[in-house]
Amino acid sequence: MTLASRLVLLIEDDAQIRHVVRTLLQLEQLGVVEAADGASGLAAARNHKWDLLIIDLGLPDSDGLQIIEQVRRWSAMPIIVLSARSAEADKVAALELGADDYLSKPFGARELVARVRVALRHAGNRGGHGALVQIGPWRIDLTARRTQDAAGGSLHLTRTEYRLLEVLHQRLGLVVTHRALLQQVWGPGSAERIAYLRVYMRQLRSKLEPDPTRPRWLLTDTAVGYRLVQGEAGPSESE
Amino acid sequence: MTLASRLVLLIEDDAQIRHVVRTLLQLEQLGVVEAADGASGLAAARNHKWDLLIIDLGLPDSDGLQIIEQVRRWSAMPIIVLSARSAEADKVAALELGADDYLSKPFGARELVARVRVALRHAGNRGGHGALVQIGPWRIDLTARRTQDAAGGSLHLTRTEYRLLEVLHQRLGLVVTHRALLQQVWGPGSAERIAYLRVYMRQLRSKLEPDPTRPRWLLTDTAVGYRLVQGEAGPSESE
DNA sequence: CGGTTTCTTTATGGTTTCTTTACGGCGCGC
DNA sequence: GCGCGCCGTAAAGAAACCATAAAGAAACCG
Numbered sequence: 001m002t003l004a005s006r007l008v009l010l011i012e013d014d015a016q017i018r019h020v021v022r023t024l025l026q027l028e029q030l031g032v033v034e035a036a037d038g039a040s041g042l043a044a045a046r047n048h049k050w051d052l053l054i055i056d057l058g059l060p061d062s063d064g065l066q067i068i069e070q071v072r073r074w075s076a077m078p079i080i081v082l083s084a085r086s087a088e089a090d091k092v093a094a095l096e097l098g099a100d101d102y103l104s105k106p107f108g109a110r111e112l113v114a115r116v117r118v119a120l121r122h123a124g125n126r127g128g129h130g131a132l133v134q135i136g137p138w139r140i141d142l143t144a145r146r147t148q149d150a151a152g153g154s155l156h157l158t159r160t161e162y163r164l165l166e167v168l169h170q171r172l173g174l175v176v177t178h179r180a181l182l183q184q185v186w187g188p189g190s191a192e193r194i195a196y197l198r199v200y201m202r203q204l205r206s207k208l209e210p211d212p213t214r215p216r217w218l219l220t221d222t223a224v225g226y227r228l229v230q231g232e233a234g235p236s237e238s239e
Numbered sequence: 240m241t242l243a244s245r246l247v248l249l250i251e252d253d254a255q256i257r258h259v260v261r262t263l264l265q266l267e268q269l270g271v272v273e274a275a276d277g278a279s280g281l282a283a284a285r286n287h288k289w290d291l292l293i294i295d296l297g298l299p300d301s302d303g304l305q306i307i308e309q310v311r312r313w314s315a316m317p318i319i320v321l322s323a324r325s326a327e328a329d330k331v332a333a334l335e336l337g338a339d340d341y342l343s344k345p346f347g348a349r350e351l352v353a354r355v356r357v358a359l360r361h362a363g364n365r366g367g368h369g370a371l372v373q374i375g376p377w378r379i380d381l382t383a384r385r386t387q388d389a390a391g392g393s394l395h396l397t398r399t400e401y402r403l404l405e406v407l408h409q410r411l412g413l414v415v416t417h418r419a420l421l422q423q424v425w426g427p428g429s430a431e432r433i434a435y436l437r438v439y440m441r442q443l444r445s446k447l448e449p450d451p452t453r454p455r456w457l458l459t460d461t462a463v464g465y466r467l468v469q470g471e472a473g474p475s476e477s478e
Numbered sequence: 479c480g481g482t483t484t485c486t487t488t489a490t491g492g493t494t495t496c497t498t499t500a501c502g503g504c505g506c507g508c
Numbered sequence: 509g510c511g512c513g514c515c516g517t518a519a520a521g522a523a524a525c526c527a528t529a530a531a532g533a534a535a536c537c538g
Contacts (some may be wrong), residue, residue, distance in 0.1 A: 088347040095353040108327040114334040144413040
Protein backbone atom coordinates (compact mmCIF):
# COMPACT_ATOMS: atom_id res chain seq x y z
CA MET A 1 0.00 0.00 0.00
CA THR A 2 2.15 2.70 -1.31
CA LEU A 3 -0.58 5.29 -1.39
CA ALA A 4 -3.22 4.02 0.98
CA SER A 5 -5.94 3.40 -1.57
CA ARG A 6 -9.55 3.74 -0.60
CA LEU A 7 -11.58 0.78 0.44
CA VAL A 8 -15.15 0.06 -0.55
CA LEU A 9 -17.44 -2.51 1.02
CA LEU A 10 -19.98 -3.95 -1.38
CA ILE A 11 -22.98 -5.80 0.06
CA GLU A 12 -24.89 -7.45 -2.75
CA ASP A 13 -26.32 -10.91 -3.20
CA ASP A 14 -26.39 -11.04 -6.98
CA ALA A 15 -23.01 -12.39 -8.09
CA GLN A 16 -23.31 -10.87 -11.53
CA ILE A 17 -23.90 -7.36 -10.26
CA ARG A 18 -21.16 -7.83 -7.72
CA HIS A 19 -18.77 -8.60 -10.50
CA VAL A 20 -19.77 -5.61 -12.59
CA VAL A 21 -19.54 -3.18 -9.70
CA ARG A 22 -16.25 -4.59 -8.51
CA THR A 23 -14.75 -4.21 -11.95
CA LEU A 24 -15.92 -0.62 -12.25
CA LEU A 25 -14.55 0.33 -8.86
CA GLN A 26 -11.25 -1.34 -9.45
CA LEU A 27 -10.84 0.68 -12.60
CA GLU A 28 -11.17 3.67 -10.29
CA GLN A 29 -8.22 2.38 -8.25
CA LEU A 30 -10.46 1.47 -5.36
CA GLY A 31 -10.07 -1.57 -3.18
CA VAL A 32 -13.24 -3.63 -3.08
CA VAL A 33 -14.40 -6.20 -0.56
CA GLU A 34 -17.61 -8.09 -1.21
CA ALA A 35 -20.24 -9.52 1.07
CA ALA A 36 -23.05 -11.64 -0.32
CA ASP A 37 -25.54 -11.30 2.51
CA GLY A 38 -26.58 -8.89 5.21
CA ALA A 39 -25.11 -10.70 8.17
CA SER A 40 -21.59 -10.99 6.85
CA GLY A 41 -21.87 -7.53 5.36
CA LEU A 42 -22.69 -5.98 8.69
CA ALA A 43 -19.86 -7.88 10.32
CA ALA A 44 -17.43 -6.67 7.67
CA ALA A 45 -18.69 -3.13 8.09
CA ARG A 46 -17.82 -3.27 11.75
CA ASN A 47 -14.43 -4.89 11.39
CA HIS A 48 -12.74 -2.37 9.16
CA LYS A 49 -12.68 1.28 8.44
CA TRP A 50 -14.30 1.78 5.04
CA ASP A 51 -14.34 4.78 2.80
CA LEU A 52 -17.65 3.86 1.23
CA LEU A 53 -20.44 1.35 1.62
CA ILE A 54 -22.47 0.25 -1.38
CA ILE A 55 -25.47 -1.83 -0.40
CA ASP A 56 -28.26 -3.60 -2.21
CA LEU A 57 -31.62 -3.33 -0.51
CA GLY A 58 -32.90 -6.66 -1.80
CA LEU A 59 -30.84 -9.00 0.32
CA PRO A 60 -32.11 -12.50 1.03
CA ASP A 61 -31.44 -12.69 4.73
CA SER A 62 -32.06 -9.20 6.04
CA ASP A 63 -33.57 -5.86 5.24
CA GLY A 64 -31.05 -3.48 3.75
CA LEU A 65 -32.73 -0.57 5.47
CA GLN A 66 -32.03 -2.10 8.85
CA ILE A 67 -28.40 -2.49 7.95
CA ILE A 68 -28.19 1.18 7.04
CA GLU A 69 -29.76 2.06 10.34
CA GLN A 70 -27.29 -0.15 12.18
CA VAL A 71 -24.27 1.26 10.41
CA ARG A 72 -25.36 4.81 11.10
CA ARG A 73 -25.25 4.12 14.81
CA TRP A 74 -21.49 4.16 14.80
CA SER A 75 -20.30 5.33 11.44
CA ALA A 76 -20.69 8.36 9.19
CA MET A 77 -19.18 6.69 6.16
CA PRO A 78 -20.86 7.42 2.84
CA ILE A 79 -23.57 4.93 1.87
CA ILE A 80 -24.85 4.40 -1.65
CA VAL A 81 -27.94 2.26 -2.08
CA LEU A 82 -28.58 0.03 -5.06
CA SER A 83 -32.07 -1.30 -5.44
CA ALA A 84 -34.43 -2.98 -7.83
CA ARG A 85 -37.22 -1.07 -6.16
CA SER A 86 -37.68 2.34 -7.71
CA ALA A 87 -40.71 3.46 -5.77
CA GLU A 88 -40.35 6.88 -4.25
CA ALA A 89 -41.19 5.63 -0.79
CA ASP A 90 -38.20 3.29 -0.85
CA LYS A 91 -35.85 6.06 -1.86
CA VAL A 92 -37.14 8.41 0.78
CA ALA A 93 -36.91 5.77 3.48
CA ALA A 94 -33.31 4.93 2.64
CA LEU A 95 -32.21 8.54 2.39
CA GLU A 96 -33.93 9.46 5.64
CA LEU A 97 -32.22 6.61 7.43
CA GLY A 98 -28.87 8.03 6.49
CA ALA A 99 -28.05 6.84 2.99
CA ASP A 100 -26.30 9.42 0.86
CA ASP A 101 -27.48 8.33 -2.56
CA TYR A 102 -29.86 5.88 -4.17
CA LEU A 103 -29.61 4.23 -7.56
CA SER A 104 -32.39 2.16 -9.07
CA LYS A 105 -31.48 -0.89 -11.09
CA PRO A 106 -30.73 -1.04 -13.85
CA PHE A 107 -28.20 1.74 -13.45
CA GLY A 108 -25.61 2.99 -15.89
CA ALA A 109 -22.00 2.13 -15.26
CA ARG A 110 -20.77 5.66 -15.74
CA GLU A 111 -23.46 7.10 -13.51
CA LEU A 112 -22.52 4.70 -10.75
CA VAL A 113 -18.90 5.70 -11.03
CA ALA A 114 -19.79 9.38 -11.03
CA ARG A 115 -21.91 9.01 -7.91
CA VAL A 116 -19.21 7.00 -6.19
CA ARG A 117 -16.83 9.83 -6.91
CA VAL A 118 -19.23 12.33 -5.41
CA ALA A 119 -19.55 10.23 -2.27
CA LEU A 120 -15.79 9.90 -1.90
CA ARG A 121 -15.39 13.61 -2.56
CA HIS A 122 -17.58 14.28 0.43
CA ALA A 123 -15.79 11.77 2.58
CA GLY A 124 -12.43 13.12 1.56
CA ASN A 125 -13.23 16.30 3.39
CA ARG A 126 -13.26 14.60 6.70
CA GLY A 127 -9.52 14.57 7.25
CA GLY A 128 -8.26 11.58 9.14
CA HIS A 129 -4.86 10.69 10.39
CA GLY A 130 -2.98 7.67 9.23
CA ALA A 131 -0.97 5.15 11.12
CA LEU A 132 1.54 6.50 13.58
CA VAL A 133 5.05 5.18 13.71
CA GLN A 134 6.86 5.71 16.93
CA ILE A 135 10.61 6.03 16.72
CA GLY A 136 12.24 7.05 19.94
CA PRO A 137 10.82 10.41 20.93
CA TRP A 138 9.22 10.93 17.53
CA ARG A 139 5.69 10.16 16.46
CA ILE A 140 5.54 10.01 12.69
CA ASP A 141 2.31 10.27 10.73
CA LEU A 142 3.21 8.86 7.33
CA THR A 143 0.09 9.95 5.48
CA ALA A 144 0.02 13.45 6.92
CA ARG A 145 3.80 13.66 6.60
CA ARG A 146 4.12 15.06 10.05
CA THR A 147 6.72 14.25 12.67
CA GLN A 148 6.37 15.47 16.22
CA ASP A 149 7.54 14.65 19.71
CA ALA A 150 5.47 14.64 22.87
CA ALA A 151 6.34 18.26 23.57
CA GLY A 152 4.97 19.31 20.20
CA GLY A 153 8.35 19.93 18.62
CA SER A 154 8.28 19.13 14.95
CA LEU A 155 10.88 17.75 12.59
CA HIS A 156 11.11 18.08 8.87
CA LEU A 157 11.65 15.04 6.68
CA THR A 158 11.96 15.11 2.90
CA ARG A 159 9.81 13.28 0.41
CA THR A 160 12.29 10.44 -0.10
CA GLU A 161 12.80 10.06 3.62
CA TYR A 162 9.08 9.61 4.19
CA ARG A 163 8.91 7.21 1.29
CA LEU A 164 11.67 5.10 2.74
CA LEU A 165 9.99 5.01 6.13
CA GLU A 166 6.74 4.04 4.45
CA VAL A 167 8.28 1.04 2.77
CA LEU A 168 10.10 -0.03 5.91
CA HIS A 169 6.90 0.37 7.89
CA GLN A 170 5.05 -1.96 5.57
CA ARG A 171 7.30 -4.72 6.87
CA LEU A 172 7.51 -3.49 10.42
CA GLY A 173 9.94 -5.60 12.38
CA LEU A 174 11.02 -7.56 9.33
CA VAL A 175 14.03 -7.05 7.17
CA VAL A 176 13.51 -5.39 3.79
CA THR A 177 16.14 -6.25 1.22
CA HIS A 178 18.23 -3.63 -0.51
CA ARG A 179 16.67 -4.60 -3.78
CA ALA A 180 13.12 -4.24 -2.49
CA LEU A 181 13.81 -0.88 -0.90
CA LEU A 182 15.46 0.53 -3.99
CA GLN A 183 12.72 -0.65 -6.26
CA GLN A 184 9.91 0.67 -4.13
CA VAL A 185 11.48 4.02 -3.35
CA TRP A 186 13.43 4.83 -6.49
CA GLY A 187 11.53 2.72 -8.95
CA PRO A 188 12.60 -0.26 -11.01
CA GLY A 189 16.02 0.03 -12.55
CA SER A 190 17.63 1.43 -9.43
CA ALA A 191 18.29 -1.96 -7.98
CA GLU A 192 22.07 -1.60 -7.91
CA ARG A 193 22.50 1.78 -6.30
CA ILE A 194 22.91 0.68 -2.74
CA ALA A 195 24.79 3.89 -2.05
CA TYR A 196 21.45 5.73 -1.97
CA LEU A 197 20.34 3.56 0.87
CA ARG A 198 23.43 4.20 2.92
CA VAL A 199 23.15 7.93 2.45
CA TYR A 200 19.47 8.05 3.31
CA MET A 201 19.60 5.64 6.20
CA ARG A 202 22.29 7.74 7.73
CA GLN A 203 20.23 10.84 7.14
CA LEU A 204 17.18 9.33 8.77
CA ARG A 205 19.16 8.07 11.71
CA SER A 206 20.79 11.40 12.33
CA LYS A 207 17.35 12.98 12.33
CA LEU A 208 15.44 10.39 14.30
CA GLU A 209 17.80 8.39 16.47
CA PRO A 210 18.94 9.97 19.73
CA ASP A 211 22.31 8.29 19.18
CA PRO A 212 22.76 7.85 15.43
CA THR A 213 25.94 5.81 15.84
CA ARG A 214 24.06 3.17 17.76
CA PRO A 215 20.68 2.87 16.06
CA ARG A 216 17.83 1.34 18.06
CA TRP A 217 15.01 1.55 15.55
CA LEU A 218 16.52 1.77 12.10
CA LEU A 219 18.59 -1.39 12.04
CA THR A 220 21.09 -2.78 9.56
CA ASP A 221 21.05 -6.39 8.40
CA THR A 222 24.49 -6.65 6.89
CA ALA A 223 24.52 -7.75 3.26
CA VAL A 224 20.74 -8.15 3.31
CA GLY A 225 18.85 -4.97 3.97
CA TYR A 226 17.38 -2.73 6.63
CA ARG A 227 14.65 -3.14 9.21
CA LEU A 228 12.41 -0.82 11.19
CA VAL A 229 11.34 -1.79 14.68
CA GLN A 230 8.80 0.19 16.61
CA GLY A 231 8.22 1.17 20.19
CA GLU A 232 9.42 3.53 22.84
CA ALA A 233 12.06 1.19 24.17
CA GLY A 234 13.49 -0.30 21.04
CA PRO A 235 15.96 -3.16 21.37
CA SER A 236 17.72 -3.12 24.73
CA GLU A 237 21.28 -1.99 24.88
CA SER A 238 23.90 -4.58 25.65
CA GLU A 239 27.28 -3.12 26.33
CA MET B 240 -28.18 27.23 14.07
CA THR B 241 -31.80 26.49 13.30
CA LEU B 242 -33.19 25.12 10.11
CA ALA B 243 -35.10 28.33 9.56
CA SER B 244 -31.94 30.22 8.89
CA ARG B 245 -30.89 28.10 5.94
CA LEU B 246 -31.06 29.70 2.56
CA VAL B 247 -31.57 27.99 -0.75
CA LEU B 248 -31.00 29.53 -4.16
CA LEU B 249 -33.24 28.13 -6.87
CA ILE B 250 -32.28 28.76 -10.49
CA GLU B 251 -35.11 27.60 -12.72
CA ASP B 252 -36.86 29.17 -15.68
CA ASP B 253 -40.17 27.30 -15.48
CA ALA B 254 -42.42 29.31 -13.17
CA GLN B 255 -44.57 26.34 -12.37
CA ILE B 256 -41.71 24.18 -11.21
CA ARG B 257 -40.29 27.12 -9.30
CA HIS B 258 -43.54 27.39 -7.44
CA VAL B 259 -43.69 23.71 -6.60
CA VAL B 260 -40.12 23.55 -5.39
CA ARG B 261 -40.42 26.75 -3.39
CA THR B 262 -43.51 25.43 -1.63
CA LEU B 263 -41.82 22.15 -0.79
CA LEU B 264 -38.73 23.84 0.58
CA GLN B 265 -40.69 26.31 2.62
CA LEU B 266 -42.51 23.45 4.25
CA GLU B 267 -39.02 22.33 5.28
CA GLN B 268 -38.45 25.69 6.97
CA LEU B 269 -36.00 26.75 4.34
CA GLY B 270 -35.64 30.23 2.98
CA VAL B 271 -35.88 30.27 -0.80
CA VAL B 272 -34.69 32.83 -3.31
CA GLU B 273 -35.51 32.32 -6.96
CA ALA B 274 -33.71 33.25 -10.14
CA ALA B 275 -35.35 32.73 -13.51
CA ASP B 276 -32.27 32.74 -15.70
CA GLY B 277 -28.61 31.88 -15.60
CA ALA B 278 -27.18 35.37 -15.53
CA SER B 279 -29.16 36.60 -12.56
CA GLY B 280 -28.76 33.23 -10.89
CA LEU B 281 -24.99 33.40 -11.12
CA ALA B 282 -25.02 36.95 -9.81
CA ALA B 283 -27.20 35.92 -6.88
CA ALA B 284 -24.93 32.96 -6.18
CA ARG B 285 -21.98 35.29 -5.86
CA ASN B 286 -23.61 37.93 -3.75
CA HIS B 287 -24.81 35.86 -0.85
CA LYS B 288 -23.81 32.92 1.22
CA TRP B 289 -26.11 30.01 0.36
CA ASP B 290 -26.60 26.70 2.06
CA LEU B 291 -27.76 24.99 -1.10
CA LEU B 292 -28.06 25.64 -4.81
CA ILE B 293 -30.76 23.94 -6.85
CA ILE B 294 -30.31 24.49 -10.54
CA ASP B 295 -32.15 23.52 -13.67
CA LEU B 296 -29.90 22.58 -16.56
CA GLY B 297 -32.32 23.69 -19.25
CA LEU B 298 -32.02 27.42 -18.88
CA PRO B 299 -32.84 29.68 -21.80
CA ASP B 300 -29.88 32.02 -21.60
CA SER B 301 -26.97 29.89 -20.48
CA ASP B 302 -25.73 26.38 -19.99
CA GLY B 303 -26.39 25.12 -16.51
CA LEU B 304 -23.19 23.10 -16.61
CA GLN B 305 -21.17 26.23 -17.08
CA ILE B 306 -22.84 27.79 -14.09
CA ILE B 307 -21.95 24.80 -11.97
CA GLU B 308 -18.37 25.08 -13.12
CA GLN B 309 -18.31 28.77 -12.32
CA VAL B 310 -19.79 28.34 -8.87
CA ARG B 311 -17.31 25.63 -8.03
CA ARG B 312 -14.56 28.06 -8.73
CA TRP B 313 -15.16 29.75 -5.43
CA SER B 314 -17.71 27.80 -3.46
CA ALA B 315 -18.15 24.33 -2.03
CA MET B 316 -21.85 24.72 -1.37
CA PRO B 317 -24.05 21.72 -2.15
CA ILE B 318 -25.52 21.72 -5.65
CA ILE B 319 -28.54 19.70 -6.73
CA VAL B 320 -29.30 19.54 -10.43
CA LEU B 321 -32.79 19.32 -11.86
CA SER B 322 -33.05 18.41 -15.49
CA ALA B 323 -35.43 17.28 -18.17
CA ARG B 324 -32.53 15.43 -19.71
CA SER B 325 -32.17 11.99 -18.23
CA ALA B 326 -29.34 10.72 -20.40
CA GLU B 327 -26.48 9.21 -18.48
CA ALA B 328 -23.93 11.48 -20.14
CA ASP B 329 -25.71 14.54 -18.77
CA LYS B 330 -25.73 13.18 -15.26
CA VAL B 331 -22.09 12.21 -15.39
CA ALA B 332 -21.08 15.59 -16.77
CA ALA B 333 -22.91 17.48 -14.04
CA LEU B 334 -21.63 15.28 -11.23
CA GLU B 335 -18.06 15.47 -12.49
CA LEU B 336 -18.21 19.23 -12.65
CA GLY B 337 -19.01 19.32 -8.97
CA ALA B 338 -22.75 18.80 -8.58
CA ASP B 339 -23.71 16.68 -5.59
CA ASP B 340 -26.93 15.16 -6.88
CA TYR B 341 -29.00 14.95 -10.03
CA LEU B 342 -32.75 14.54 -10.38
CA SER B 343 -34.45 13.93 -13.68
CA LYS B 344 -37.83 15.51 -14.32
CA PRO B 345 -40.42 14.57 -13.51
CA PHE B 346 -39.27 13.99 -9.96
CA GLY B 347 -41.27 13.09 -6.92
CA ALA B 348 -41.85 15.74 -4.33
CA ARG B 349 -40.83 13.56 -1.42
CA GLU B 350 -37.70 12.39 -3.17
CA LEU B 351 -36.64 15.95 -3.82
CA VAL B 352 -37.15 16.82 -0.19
CA ALA B 353 -35.23 13.76 0.94
CA ARG B 354 -32.30 14.60 -1.34
CA VAL B 355 -32.31 18.21 -0.19
CA ARG B 356 -32.07 16.96 3.36
CA VAL B 357 -29.12 14.77 2.44
CA ALA B 358 -27.35 17.71 0.83
CA LEU B 359 -27.92 19.93 3.85
CA ARG B 360 -26.82 17.13 6.14
CA HIS B 361 -23.51 17.05 4.32
CA ALA B 362 -23.12 20.78 4.47
CA GLY B 363 -23.85 20.73 8.16
CA ASN B 364 -21.16 18.18 8.79
CA ARG B 365 -18.66 20.11 6.82
CA GLY B 366 -16.49 22.11 9.15
CA GLY B 367 -19.54 23.64 10.67
CA HIS B 368 -20.40 27.23 11.19
CA GLY B 369 -17.98 29.77 12.39
CA ALA B 370 -15.00 27.89 11.06
CA LEU B 371 -12.40 30.36 12.18
CA VAL B 372 -8.80 30.16 11.17
CA GLN B 373 -6.31 32.08 13.17
CA ILE B 374 -3.21 33.11 11.30
CA GLY B 375 -0.95 35.43 13.15
CA PRO B 376 -2.94 38.54 14.00
CA TRP B 377 -5.75 37.61 11.63
CA ARG B 378 -9.00 35.85 12.41
CA ILE B 379 -10.45 34.46 9.21
CA ASP B 380 -14.08 33.41 8.93
CA LEU B 381 -14.10 31.11 5.95
CA THR B 382 -17.86 30.79 5.68
CA ALA B 383 -18.56 34.50 5.94
CA ARG B 384 -15.40 35.35 4.00
CA ARG B 385 -14.27 38.00 6.41
CA THR B 386 -10.83 38.63 7.80
CA GLN B 387 -10.15 40.83 10.80
CA ASP B 388 -7.57 41.37 13.48
CA ALA B 389 -8.17 41.93 17.18
CA ALA B 390 -8.20 45.68 16.73
CA GLY B 391 -11.00 45.41 14.20
CA GLY B 392 -8.87 46.14 11.17
CA SER B 393 -10.05 44.18 8.18
CA LEU B 394 -8.24 42.64 5.27
CA HIS B 395 -9.51 41.82 1.84
CA LEU B 396 -8.89 38.41 0.31
CA THR B 397 -10.07 37.35 -3.13
CA ARG B 398 -12.34 34.43 -3.90
CA THR B 399 -9.49 32.21 -4.98
CA GLU B 400 -7.52 33.05 -1.88
CA TYR B 401 -10.43 32.10 0.37
CA ARG B 402 -10.99 28.93 -1.58
CA LEU B 403 -7.36 27.96 -1.20
CA LEU B 404 -7.50 28.57 2.52
CA GLU B 405 -10.68 26.56 2.71
CA VAL B 406 -9.09 23.54 1.11
CA LEU B 407 -5.99 23.83 3.26
CA HIS B 408 -8.16 24.21 6.34
CA GLN B 409 -10.03 21.02 5.58
CA ARG B 410 -6.74 19.26 6.21
CA LEU B 411 -5.52 21.49 8.98
CA GLY B 412 -2.02 20.52 9.96
CA LEU B 413 -1.72 17.93 7.22
CA VAL B 414 -0.07 18.16 3.85
CA VAL B 415 -2.31 18.84 0.88
CA THR B 416 -0.64 17.78 -2.34
CA HIS B 417 -0.22 20.11 -5.29
CA ARG B 418 -2.54 17.93 -7.28
CA ALA B 419 -5.29 17.97 -4.66
CA LEU B 420 -5.07 21.71 -4.21
CA LEU B 421 -5.22 22.42 -7.92
CA GLN B 422 -8.12 20.08 -8.46
CA GLN B 423 -10.15 21.42 -5.61
CA VAL B 424 -9.47 25.08 -6.27
CA TRP B 425 -9.17 25.30 -10.03
CA GLY B 426 -11.17 22.24 -10.98
CA PRO B 427 -10.18 19.01 -12.67
CA GLY B 428 -7.78 19.43 -15.54
CA SER B 429 -5.63 22.00 -13.80
CA ALA B 430 -3.44 19.42 -12.19
CA GLU B 431 -0.24 20.52 -13.87
CA ARG B 432 -0.27 24.25 -13.29
CA ILE B 433 1.76 24.40 -10.13
CA ALA B 434 2.70 27.97 -10.97
CA TYR B 435 -0.75 29.06 -9.82
CA LEU B 436 -0.04 27.65 -6.40
CA ARG B 437 3.25 29.46 -6.11
CA VAL B 438 1.71 32.77 -7.06
CA TYR B 439 -1.23 32.41 -4.71
CA MET B 440 0.69 31.05 -1.78
CA ARG B 441 2.98 33.99 -2.03
CA GLN B 442 0.02 36.31 -2.22
CA LEU B 443 -1.58 34.79 0.85
CA ARG B 444 1.65 34.87 2.77
CA SER B 445 2.30 38.48 1.95
CA LYS B 446 -1.18 39.31 3.17
CA LEU B 447 -1.33 37.10 6.24
CA GLU B 448 2.14 36.32 7.50
CA PRO B 449 3.91 38.95 9.57
CA ASP B 450 7.14 37.88 7.92
CA PRO B 451 6.25 36.44 4.51
CA THR B 452 9.84 35.35 3.93
CA ARG B 453 9.67 33.09 6.96
CA PRO B 454 6.19 31.62 6.95
CA ARG B 455 4.89 30.21 10.22
CA TRP B 456 1.43 29.10 9.20
CA LEU B 457 1.38 28.59 5.46
CA LEU B 458 4.13 26.04 5.07
CA THR B 459 5.79 24.46 2.07
CA ASP B 460 6.48 20.76 1.76
CA THR B 461 8.97 20.72 -1.05
CA ALA B 462 7.99 18.49 -3.95
CA VAL B 463 4.78 17.47 -2.16
CA GLY B 464 2.42 20.32 -1.42
CA TYR B 465 1.47 22.90 1.17
CA ARG B 466 -0.01 22.78 4.63
CA LEU B 467 -1.78 25.13 6.98
CA VAL B 468 -0.97 24.92 10.66
CA GLN B 469 -2.85 26.74 13.33
CA GLY B 470 -1.92 28.08 16.70
CA GLU B 471 -0.19 31.13 18.03
CA ALA B 472 3.18 29.46 18.35
CA GLY B 473 3.67 28.24 14.83
CA PRO B 474 6.12 25.46 14.07
CA SER B 475 9.20 24.95 16.18
CA GLU B 476 12.27 23.40 14.68
CA SER B 477 14.56 21.16 16.62
CA GLU B 478 17.17 20.13 14.18
C1' DC C 479 -18.33 51.30 -22.06
C1' DG C 480 -14.17 52.35 -19.13
C1' DG C 481 -11.74 51.82 -14.89
C1' DT C 482 -10.49 48.45 -11.56
C1' DT C 483 -9.78 44.15 -9.62
C1' DT C 484 -8.47 39.55 -10.22
C1' DC C 485 -6.40 35.87 -12.77
C1' DT C 486 -2.97 33.87 -15.74
C1' DT C 487 1.52 33.49 -17.63
C1' DT C 488 6.50 33.97 -17.94
C1' DA C 489 11.33 34.93 -16.53
C1' DT C 490 14.91 35.09 -12.95
C1' DG C 491 17.59 33.88 -9.06
C1' DG C 492 17.85 31.45 -4.74
C1' DT C 493 17.01 27.26 -1.91
C1' DT C 494 16.19 22.54 -1.01
C1' DT C 495 16.74 17.99 -2.22
C1' DC C 496 18.94 14.36 -4.76
C1' DT C 497 22.83 12.09 -6.70
C1' DT C 498 27.48 10.84 -7.02
C1' DT C 499 32.04 10.01 -5.42
C1' DA C 500 35.70 9.30 -2.07
C1' DC C 501 37.59 7.60 2.21
C1' DG C 502 38.16 5.21 6.67
C1' DG C 503 36.39 1.60 9.86
C1' DC C 504 34.67 -2.80 11.13
C1' DG C 505 34.10 -7.75 10.94
C1' DC C 506 34.95 -12.20 9.05
C1' DG C 507 37.42 -15.94 6.92
C1' DC C 508 41.86 -17.45 6.00
C1' DG D 509 46.96 -10.15 11.45
C1' DC D 510 45.66 -9.55 6.56
C1' DG D 511 42.71 -9.02 2.72
C1' DC D 512 38.09 -8.38 1.23
C1' DG D 513 33.51 -7.01 1.28
C1' DC D 514 30.25 -4.18 3.40
C1' DC D 515 29.03 -0.23 6.00
C1' DG D 516 28.88 4.64 7.79
C1' DT D 517 30.30 9.30 6.95
C1' DA D 518 31.23 13.50 4.57
C1' DA D 519 30.99 16.72 1.04
C1' DA D 520 30.27 18.77 -3.43
C1' DG D 521 28.10 19.13 -7.86
C1' DA D 522 23.66 18.46 -10.32
C1' DA D 523 18.94 18.67 -10.61
C1' DA D 524 14.56 19.77 -9.05
C1' DC D 525 11.91 22.87 -6.86
C1' DC D 526 10.47 27.28 -4.94
C1' DA D 527 9.69 32.48 -4.14
C1' DT D 528 9.29 36.62 -6.32
C1' DA D 529 8.31 40.31 -9.58
C1' DA D 530 6.03 42.00 -13.24
C1' DA D 531 3.09 42.39 -17.15
C1' DG D 532 -0.63 41.09 -20.23
C1' DA D 533 -5.43 39.03 -20.34
C1' DA D 534 -9.74 38.37 -18.52
C1' DA D 535 -13.46 39.22 -15.53
C1' DC D 536 -16.00 42.28 -12.90
C1' DC D 537 -18.69 46.57 -11.57
C1' DG D 538 -20.83 50.65 -11.98
